[in-house]
Amino acid sequence: MNRKMTREIKVGSLRIGNGMPVVVQSMNCTNTLDVEATLRQICALHEAGCELTRVAVPNMDAALALKSIVIASPIPVVADIHFDYRLALAAIENGAAKIRINPGNMKDESAVAKVAAAAKNRGIPIRVGVNSGSIATAVVDRFGGVNAQSMVYSAMNAIQLLEREDFSDIIVSIKSSDPKLMIESYRLLSQQVDYPLHLGVTEAGTVKEGVIRSAVGIGTLLAEGIGDTIRVSLTGDPVEEVHAAYSILKSLGLRQRGITLISCPTCGRTAVPLIEVANEIESRIKGLPYNIKVAVMGCAVNGPGEAREADIGIAGGDGEFLLFKKGKPVRKLSKENVIEELMTEIHICGKDSLYRGK
């Protein structure tokens, strides 16, 4: 896949853009003032593979709490700022690795200039985070609505404002809850800037619906080579955002983390409890670090073929399963023991893949 080249921006120890692996990020849903709960969630996110997280900084107390969070966090922490530039200054002072500002609600140019000066002084980047829900009324009127043109215009205005302050340590996002609008906006923006792009479908919905909308929006752009970091926004546990992000990236061969599970939809030929087995295996492999492919197939029609292409797999037969390893049929598994036996084989194969550095 040809990725659009962007300039490289450092966020703490991370490098975003310039063809670097697409960075997976999330956002805490804890109260930032509750430092312990926030750190607990950051650790869970980190364990799931999250590389960068954002916390809300709605008031000065939250900006102060950031200090303890940043010190103990295993990953860089971004401060999410709206309305008040003084919160951005305090967050920078307290160690934020990046500041996210929304140009739609930070109207005072001199305030943005102060944030740029402070960020420059500390050597941290700013994300210009345009959101279709908060485009200035004058811009909406000028472009005849909330559309790709008004979104890009808002982003370019904020970018130029920072550039006038001699600040170019910028990452840009231009999100909408409508994947079609989001896709169109990012496409247009990517023709105009070479700053790294943070992709996301904002307010995408619940875990079930939001994953699909995010996969459509983020996945389409990534497949075109657009995007340097992604956040899947879900109404739910942010750890699910990280799992979803890797599923999108793995589908496009952009990142490898965790097991890829292939399973068939079942049909009238299925003579084993495949849905049960696939769901149980899916929940048990979640979070395992092995980079292997596991196939759970219903029958001998496509089953063995798919199972053979996987590192390990099972294909259903008449009330039992056939186990495949590295393309070769190994032995039969009874439907009573199939989950435990397959999990044992997954651990053996997975540990071997880690040992070989796969």
Ligand code: SF4
């Ligand atoms: S693999 Fe077999 S059971 Fe599964 S959908 Fe295909 S034909 Fe049906």
